[in-house]
Amino acid sequence: MATKANSLAHTKWLCKYHIVFTPKYRRKIIYNQYRASIGEILKQLCGYKGVEIIEGHLMPDHI
Structure with missing residues (x-):
């Protein structure tokens, strides 16, 4: 796990974000058609x- 904190002259920070992409109405189209390409695009x-x-995780109705 990443523990390297960024810093400037008088500040130090460690930012982590939890991001979820959800298709409209949680349609399961992501899992079937676009699974491989979405991972590559995000990378x-x-x-x-x-x-x-x-x-990273890919679920049938959200990423």
């Missing part, structure tokens, strides 16, 4: 911004 976006994904 690419996090790589561009220098964000570390600690844990």
Whole structure:
């Protein structure tokens, strides 16, 4: 697990976020058609911004 805190001159912080993507009406389309591509897209976006994904799950009705 990431424990590296970021810091500036007078501050120190460790930010962790829990993000859930949910399709409208929680349709199960994500699990069937887009499962592999969504994971790759999220990894690419996090790589561009220098964000570390600690844990990820894909459920039938939300990510």
